[in-house]
Amino acid sequence: MLAIWQLPWCYNFLFAGKSVSTPFTLYSSVVGEFAMLERGEDKKMLYYDRAGNNYTEAEFDSILPMFYYRQLVTDSRFPQTICGREVTPRMIQTNNFNFRLSPSELNKPRTGLYQMLESMSGRVDLELPDDVFRLTDSGIEFVDIATNSVNVAKSESFTKMMSSKGFKFPAYRIAGNPTDRKEYDEGYVMLDAERKLYHVKMTKSRPYCRAIELPADMTPEYLYITEFPARTMLAFIIDTQGSFWVVNRPSYDVVRTGLPAINPNKESVLIMGNMFDWTVAVADRLTERYYALSAEDYSLLDTLSFQTPSRSAKGLKFLSSRDKFVKPRFE
Amino acid sequence: MENVIECRNLTHYYGKRLIYEDLSFNVPRGRILGLLGKNGTGKTTTINILSGFLQPRSGECYILGEKIGQMNPLTRRRIGLLIEGHVQYQFMTIEQIERFYSAFYPEWKREAYYELMSRLKVAPHQKINRMSCGQRSQVALGLILAQDPEVLVLDDFSLGLDPGYRRLFVDYLREYAKAENKTVFLTSHIIQDMERLVDDCIIMDYGRILIQMPVEELLGKFRRYTGSVGDGFNPHFDATIYNPAVLRSTLEAYSMEDEQSVRAKLTAAGVQDIVAERVSLEDAFIGLTGKY
Amino acid sequence: MIQAIFYKERIKTFWYSLLALLTSVGFAGYCMLRVWRVCELKGVEHLWIVMMQKDVIFVDMLQFVPLFIGLALAVVQFEPEMQRKSFKLTLHLPIRATKALCAMLLYGVAVLLVVFLPAIALMWGYLHTVLAPELWQHILLTTVPWYLAGIATYLLTAWVSLEPTWSRRIVDAIMSLMLIRLFFLTTTPEAYNGFLPHLTVLTAAFSLLSMLSLTRFRDGRQD
Numbered sequence: 001m002l003a004i005w006q007l008p009w010c011y012n013f014l015f016a017g018k019s020v021s022t023p024f025t026l027y028s029s030v031v032g033e034f035a036m037l038e039r040g041e042d043k044k045m046l047y048y049d050r051a052g053n054n055y056t057e058a059e060f061d062s063i064l065p066m067f068y069y070r071q072l073v074t075d076s077r078f079p080q081t082i083c084g085r086e087v088t089p090r091m092i093q094t095n096n097f098n099f100r101l102s103p104s105e106l107n108k109p110r111t112g113l114y115q116m117l118e119s120m121s122g123r124v125d126l127e128l129p130d131d132v133f134r135l136t137d138s139g140i141e142f143v144d145i146a147t148n149s150v151n152v153a154k155s156e157s158f159t160k161m162m163s164s165k166g167f168k169f170p171a172y173r174i175a176g177n178p179t180d181r182k183e184y185d186e187g188y189v190m191l192d193a194e195r196k197l198y199h200v201k202m203t204k205s206r207p208y209c210r211a212i213e214l215p216a217d218m219t220p221e222y223l224y225i226t227e228f229p230a231r232t233m234l235a236f237i238i239d240t241q242g243s244f245w246v247v248n249r250p251s252y253d254v255v256r257t258g259l260p261a262i263n264p265n266k267e268s269v270l271i272m273g274n275m276f277d278w279t280v281a282v283a284d285r286l287t288e289r290y291y292a293l294s295a296e297d298y299s300l301l302d303t304l305s306f307q308t309p310s311r312s313a314k315g316l317k318f319l320s321s322r323d324k325f326v327k328p329r330f331e
Numbered sequence: 332m333e334n335v336i337e338c339r340n341l342t343h344y345y346g347k348r349l350i351y352e353d354l355s356f357n358v359p360r361g362r363i364l365g366l367l368g369k370n371g372t373g374k375t376t377t378i379n380i381l382s383g384f385l386q387p388r389s390g391e392c393y394i395l396g397e398k399i400g401q402m403n404p405l406t407r408r409r410i411g412l413l414i415e416g417h418v419q420y421q422f423m424t425i426e427q428i429e430r431f432y433s434a435f436y437p438e439w440k441r442e443a444y445y446e447l448m449s450r451l452k453v454a455p456h457q458k459i460n461r462m463s464c465g466q467r468s469q470v471a472l473g474l475i476l477a478q479d480p481e482v483l484v485l486d487d488f489s490l491g492l493d494p495g496y497r498r499l500f501v502d503y504l505r506e507y508a509k510a511e512n513k514t515v516f517l518t519s520h521i522i523q524d525m526e527r528l529v530d531d532c533i534i535m536d537y538g539r540i541l542i543q544m545p546v547e548e549l550l551g552k553f554r555r556y557t558g559s560v561g562d563g564f565n566p567h568f569d570a571t572i573y574n575p576a577v578l579r580s581t582l583e584a585y586s587m588e589d590e591q592s593v594r595a596k597l598t599a600a601g602v603q604d605i606v607a608e609r610v611s612l613e614d615a616f617i618g619l620t621g622k623y
Numbered sequence: 624m625i626q627a628i629f630y631k632e633r634i635k636t637f638w639y640s641l642l643a644l645l646t647s648v649g650f651a652g653y654c655m656l657r658v659w660r661v662c663e664l665k666g667v668e669h670l671w672i673v674m675m676q677k678d679v680i681f682v683d684m685l686q687f688v689p690l691f692i693g694l695a696l697a698v699v700q701f702e703p704e705m706q707r708k709s710f711k712l713t714l715h716l717p718i719r720a721t722k723a724l725c726a727m728l729l730y731g732v733a734v735l736l737v738v739f740l741p742a743i744a745l746m747w748g749y750l751h752t753v754l755a756p757e758l759w760q761h762i763l764l765t766t767v768p769w770y771l772a773g774i775a776t777y778l779l780t781a782w783v784s785l786e787p788t789w790s791r792r793i794v795d796a797i798m799s800l801m802l803i804r805l806f807f808l809t810t811t812p813e814a815y816n817g818f819l820p821h822l823t824v825l826t827a828a829f830s831l832l833s834m835l836s837l838t839r840f841r842d843g844r845q846d
Contacts, residue, residue, distance in 0.1 A: 111757045128668075143755050178675075178676075318818075325816075326815050383714070383715075405717050
């Protein structure tokens with residue numbers, strides 16, 4: 001038993017160095033093609049696109065103006081319009097976002113305590129509250145940190161508000177981003193016991209709860225709050241089929257994206273979005289797939305995929321890149 | 332007479348090195364048997380087999396009618412064991428070790444132990460690892476006396492003891508064994524001690540038993556012969572004459588045959604001025620096994 | 624007779640057990656002192672928030688303490704038996720050898736529990752007054768594999784100590800190191816929760832390894 005654990009470990013430790021590296025890839029709405037950047041064999045940077053065009057570094061900046069806008073501004077090359085739309089560096093900065101999902105972040109031990117920020121304090125900076133909350137079988141329970149005791153009044157007020165909107169406890173899933181290092185706060189999105197979607201936050205010390213209408217035949221599984229600077233989106237959803245959905249803000253419209261099914265337990269996802277397009281990189285152990293989505297209606301524009309064969313030997317393992325738990329597995 | 336210890340056809344190797352093959356012996360009740368042999372002839376091997384710390388390659392041993400290795404643990408109450416070097420739990424004091432062992436033996440003779448301890452110049456709270464080897468031997472002996480076993484197995488009891496303690500140990504043990512009809516199996520590398528102590532002896536050579544008989548019988552029969560021989564004398568005798576050797580035209584040889592027939596053989600070989608002497612057990616041992 | 628074995632083990636380990644208890648409780652106490660200082664200097668809110676956002680558990684320094692306590696206990700308990708092979712004395716006692724060895728191991732595990740539990744109790748005693756159950760459980764559950772590792776290390780060291788030949792001792796020691804690694808695969812708090820039952824069974828199984836050494840000792844294996 002020790003051998004089937006330790007021998008592959010030794011092999012991987014000694015031989016399975018870096019796996020095949022893929023070029024840095026972004027979709028360019030300017031050329032309507034995936035553009036890549038990688039270090040060549042002679043250590044020189046290579047700039048090209050999938051169609052086979054090679055670029056200089058300066059040309060590369062200008063076909064990816066959303067990504068290199070600061071370089072363009074510095075070089076006084078920033079264009080007035082891009083793809084026929086008038087743009088300013090400020091617009092680009094506001095609309096750019098990065099979003100990352102990894103199986104090991106999804107599958108890791110959690111304490112089950114969250115913090116509800118005040119999302120309408122009237123102040124510019126967000127502040128962390130002096131309490132935390134947990135979700136119980138029958139409601140939401142706020143615990144005052146200083147006294148380590150349940151704040152009954154606040155708990156009842158939130159529970160009552162949520163129940164009045166149809167929320168059935170216990171909650172099935174909750175997602176939020178309780179930090180004061182963000183521009184604004186949208187609280188949490190939650191699935192109730194019947195997997196209905198709700199938006200819950202605290203405004204002016206009062207509970208805010210809103211049921212979000214879901215398309216028929218769609219059952220959400222994983223939720224992610226976005227809180228991007230552009231404020232055009234509230235959350236991302238992956239449903240039980242692996243489809244990727246966007247909850248728009250402030251309309252609460254739930255819109256399906258053109259991405260093929262994603263398994264967040266096995267695949268990592270990186271979205272680099274801007275006002276024209278999103279480049280979505282989905283990677284598992286054997287492939288790295290790129291999808292270009294329209295920022296307008298989230299429709300699929302283009303796809304690209306790389307093979308990334310792994311050289312690691314199979315054997316008994318206790319850790320995995322897919323979660324942060326220790327358990328025996330053969331992979 | 333009932334055999335308290337019986338060993339049949341013991342064969343043992345360390346790796347590929349043969350220690351002995353088909354070794355058999357018995358120790359009848361009430362006898363003190365000494366196992367004599369040079370280093371490496373398997374004395375400790377035999378003791379280890381007898382005390383259950385070594386599984387022989389083949390053959391079997393019985394103590395008190397029970398096969399070693401499958402022995403009922405309670406039978407070990409009736410067997411006293413002295414480990415080479417009088418090893419006892421080093422971390423205990425005289426009092427602690429007595430208290431410890433007494434729990435295992437319903438017939439524990441506390442007085443016997445403390446009688447012996449009272450003669451030692453040690454404090455009751457002194458740990459055994461702070462004692463001299465002689466004092467430790469008395470502790471080990473005292474524990475065996477208190478255990479009062481029927482059979483005693485003693486591994487090289489003289490190791491590390493000065494002459495006084497050796498004599499004390501031997502006298503105490505002999506008196507005790509004879510008075511209580513104990514059966515004793517022991518080894519020692521100091522043969523003088525054995526002469527005072529043992530009834531029977533087994534003398535081992537590499538891989539085999541040379542003789543096994545009562546000490547009295549051995550000393551009664553065994554003779555050392557000396558005589559003068561001419562230059563270039565090449566001693567060639569039959570197996571009844573042990574280890575003939577010539578040093579400065581003097582022949583030295585040993586035999587257990589009757590004196591007349593040995594003299595005849597020596598004379599026939601050309602040895603003159605033959606003198607026959609009785610010898611001590613130590614000399615008999617050397618005569619049998621040779622000096623090398 | 625079993626009690627006499629316990630008596631013998633107590634003589635060997637009494638002073639060490641006291642030292643181990645002091646060390647165990649001392650380290651746990653020091654960690655609690657650090658938690659208390661965080662509360663005093665930065666407020667209890669800070670304590671909760673760094674735990675929730677940064678996954679800080681404040682007791683990281685305890686990680687290898689039980690391991691070393693277990694290792695040293697096995698050495699203190701079994702090395703005197705191996706000195707000049709005095710283990711033979713134990714085996715010659717009128718009690719089944721496996722029973723005697725079980726009693727010795729049982730005593731050692733009991734000592735470890737007496738050494739570890741007050742430390743855990745001390746941590747609980749303080750933490751549950753300032754932290755929500757989720758958070759103090761988060762800390763204590765994270766320490767469980769470490770304490771289990773202490774017991775496992777004790778049992779494995781016993782196995783290695785009782786092994787009669789040096790060549791095999793080295794092999795056993797290397798295998799023990801690999802097995803102990805199992806308890807320290809990750810520093811992620813609570814990562815071991817689901818694996819704890821397996822680890823407990825595995826730890827219990829380690830006590831059987833000493834029986835293997837015992838058999839080899841009685842068969843007279845030598846280098």
